[in-house]
Amino acid sequence: MHKHLFIAEKPNLAKTIADARAKMLGVQPKTGNHCITVGDDAVTWVRGHVYELAAPHEYDPAFKRFDISHLPIVPDKWKRKPKQDFIGKLNRIRELIRSSDKLVNAGDAEREGQLLIDEVLEEMGVDPFSDRVLRFWASSMAERDLIETLNSLFPNSDKKNLSIAAMLRQRADWLHGLNMTRLYTEIVRNSGVDMLFSVGRVQTPTLKLVVDRDREIANFKPVDHYAPTGFFIHENGKFKADWIIPDDKSRIDPDDKYFDLEGRLVDKVFAKKIADDIAGKRGKVESFKSQNKSNPPPLPHSLATLQQECSKKLGLTAQQTLDVAQELYEKHKATTYPRTETQHLPNSVLKDEASGIMSALASSPGFEEIAGNADLKLKSAAWDDSKLSDHYGIIPTSEFSSSKLRAMSPIERSVFELIAKLFIAQFYPAQTWKSNSAVVVVDEHRFKANGRDPISAGWRVVYGAQADEEEGDKESDQKLPTMKKSDPVSVERSDITSKRTKPPAHFTDGTLIEAMSNIHKFVSDPEVKKRLKENDGIGTGATRAGIIEKLIEREFIQRKGGGKTKKVLSTTVGQSVIDVLPAQVVDPGLTSIWEAQLSKISKGEASADQFTDVLINTLNKFVEQGRKMGTVKVRGADTKALLPGTGNTCPKCGKG
Structure with missing residues (x-):
């Protein structure tokens, strides 16, 4: 009989837990049949979700066929089914559960990690929230941190609301x-297009981001505009200054010829006239301001x-970055939990671990000088317990x-x-710098x-020359001479600077992840904008990369272009998907409502039944709306001529 059975989310985590437990107990771990024995304890593992929700036809064979009349499909009693390649392992886990006193959920310390072990226990007849089940909750795989976590197991029932x-x-x-997906697949099939019209709560608004950006670029009309520029001499030095467009433009442009609706000077001849007007003349300083500014270190x-x-x-894709970060966490145990949504750090790490981490970095090639010169007495804004949640x-x-650094691959x-x-x-x-301005x-x-x-x-010395490259517009970094009001200046020469408006850049993996995380910036409704900002956008750190890959697999978007970082572009089919779907389905507002409610449910502040009722009512409305749609056009997809008939299976032969 095992005293504790730890059920880990993946094999690497199981081994790491077993090694830490063995050190605690002063014993050697022994690897056996799908488990590692550590004294009176045992550690076993799954591989992510080893149960999945049953498919529609497993509730009713009639659901094998797509048919709008079946919708919405809402199971009365939900069923799970084991993944076929793990059934043998599940039988072994069942045996281990029967021969163990206490069970420990050792899924990742987040919402999905909680569920995937809880569902294994439920399917094996164990109440995951009974006194028999404990929770292992770790943000770091370092041995010291694991031992501390193993000494701090708590009732799994504390995370029941998170599991729900x-x-x-x-x-x-x-x-x-x-x-x-079934509804709109049938709608497009009835329009002569044979394709799986995939729709998803996060997937579809993400696709819309890409489609909207591509169309904005395609429809962009560049505007040439001009800035008269003077190069001035002051007794303390030379400097460059740009003409200030007056607030009252009608005084110099009574016929609205020189400026566009955005207030840009678009008449080159008029711009040249202003430059010529000041050539060789003298002027004076109207004002000079100087203030100290600072830029704190960016958060982790x-x-x-x-x-x-x-x-x-x-040039990594979002998925590649996640994979590497996972290796650094699990294989090398060199970095903390990667699927985190926060950038802040706990004060306990500052107090107990920062010094040791910095010493290790100072002894590692490439970090000796910058880590050696770090001042551990400084405390940045990152150290804030009030901004932390699970990670x-x-x-x-x-x-x-x-030695861990040497063991890493070049990309790691x-x-x-x-x-x-x-x-x-x-x-x-x-x-820090002194910001100066003069008129x-x-x-x-x-x-x-x-x-x-x-x-x-x-x-910025941590980044060396890279910091200067990323500083931005060098012209704003000119060194202004010290001046005071009414000082005389002379115009050494004048010119006009030609400018052209630029469209927004196409998305890359990185900027698309940023847009998903900050999708509130693309929403106009104030309430939805607020909710999306509070919920950190659409998707989670753990799922966003997968969403991008799924859209590529569906051929709704594609990576394109040479160079290190590829553009993410919508396909013609992807654009058609957005055109066919109603606004409510492509709107990220649905996610904002869901996540707000799920967050409350995880804290015990909202009802699961109420969430489900609202969801089903919304589904009914969407389906009813879809039934009223006529034929649609899907550009980029193969269209076939429709044959006579309803498209339903023949009730007599069951074939046609």
Whole structure:
């Protein structure tokens, strides 16, 4: 009889737990039949979700055929089925459960990790929230942290509401995705298009982001505009300043010829006239302002920000970044839990682990100087317990060492470097500079100059030359001479700067992840915008990469282009999907409502039944709306001529 049976989410985690437990108990782990024995305890494992919700035809054979009359399909009693390739392992887990006193849910410390072990227990006749079941909840795979977690097991029932929220999310996605996919697949088939018209709560609004961006670029009309520029001489030095467009344009443009609706100067001749008007003249300083500014170190990475940076700097897809981050966490135990939504850190890590982590980094090639010069007495804004939930930002673990760095592949090392440098930056001061601005007047024309005087590079020294490359517009970094009001200036020369408006850039994996995380920026409804911002966008750190890959698999979007970072573009079929679906289905507002409710359910603040009732009512409305649609056009898909008949199976022969 085993005292504890730990059921881990994956094999690597099982081995890591077994090793830590063995060290605690002073014994050697023994690997057996789908388990590792550690003294009186045992550790076994699954591989992600080993149960899945049953398909519609497993509730009713009639549902094998797509038919609008069947919709919406809503099971009276939900069924799960084991994945075929894991049935033998499940039988062994059942034996281990029968021969164990206490059971420990060792799924990942998040919503899905909670559910995938709870559902195994339920299918094996165990109440996952009984006194028999405990919870192992870890954010770091470092041995020291694991031992602390093993000493802090708590009742699994403490996470019951989280498990319920995960279950409801799973069922809601099944109901919404399956019913909407069947509904619109039948609509397009009745229009002569034979394709699976895939619809998903997160997938479809994500597709709309890409389609909208591509269309905005395609329809973009560039606008040429101009800025008269003066190059001035002051007794303390030279500087450049741009003409200030007056608030009252009618005084100089009574016929509305020179400026467009956005207030840009679009008449080149008029711009040249202003430049010529001031040539060789004298003017004076109307105002000079100077203020100290600072830029604190950026927060450590969440998965979303790591995916953005890896896309930009390393050319990785969102999925590739997640895979590498998972390896750094599980295989190397060099970084903390990767699927995190937060960028803040707990004060306990600052107190107990930061010094050791920094020492290990200072002993590792590439980090010696920047880690060695870090000031551990500094405390950045990242250290804030009030901003934490289940996890914290991705940082090196206390188990990191130079030998682990040597064991990493080149791409693993590159991703680790991005994570480690942000952690090191937390122990450097803010970047500081003096921001200067001056307004000069020549005749009736006013010109403005901006500049900055660096004071301290601060945390930017962690990035060396890279920091300068990313600083942005160098012209704003001109060094303005010190001036005061009424000082005389002379115009050394004048010119016009030609400018052209640019369309927004096509999405990349990184910028699409950013857009999904911040989709509130693409929404106009104030209430929906607020909800989406509170819920960190659509999808989660764990699912966004998979959503992108699914859209590519469906051929709704594609990666295209040369170079390190590829563009993510919509296909003709993907654009048609958005055109066919009603606004409510492509709107991310649905996700905002779901996530707001699921968040409340996970905290015990809302009813599961109420969530389900609202979902089914919404489904009924969508289906009724779909039934009233006529034929639709799907560009980019093969269209076949419709044959006479209803499209239903012949009731006599069962074939035609």
